[in-house]
Amino acid sequence: QVDAKESLLVVPNVFTPNGDGVNDEFRVLYRSLRSFSIWIYNRWQHLIYESNDPAKGWDGRINGKKAPESAYFYIIEARGTDGEKYKLSGAINLLR
Numbered sequence: 001q002v003d004a005k006e007s008l009l010v011v012p013n014v015f016t017p018n019g020d021g022v023n024d025e026f027r028v029l030y031r032s033l034r035s036f037s038i039w040i041y042n043r044w045q046h047l048i049y050e051s052n053d054p055a056k057g058w059d060g061r062i063n064g065k066k067a068p069e070s071a072y073f074y075i076i077e078a079r080g081t082d083g084e085k086y087k088l089s090g091a092i093n094l095l096r
Contacts, residue, residue: 007032007080014093016095017060025047025057026092036078040092043070051094069096
């Protein structure tokens, strides 16, 4: 038996916003989402980024300034067009 899903949501755990054009934004890999919300927090639990658009990514800046290398934390809530519910959370490592 094969269970095929229409929706998909994959979250990386590291990105390198150093301006080389490779992996410069924290972005999720997604397919067929009906709704999407992401919140990113620093280690002091301050909200530093939020979006409802999975096509947009965080560029590693906080209030227009480069965020320091560190671990940041995300919470994602999404729903696929196939009814699949996603509630994900974890760490993102920002490396320059």
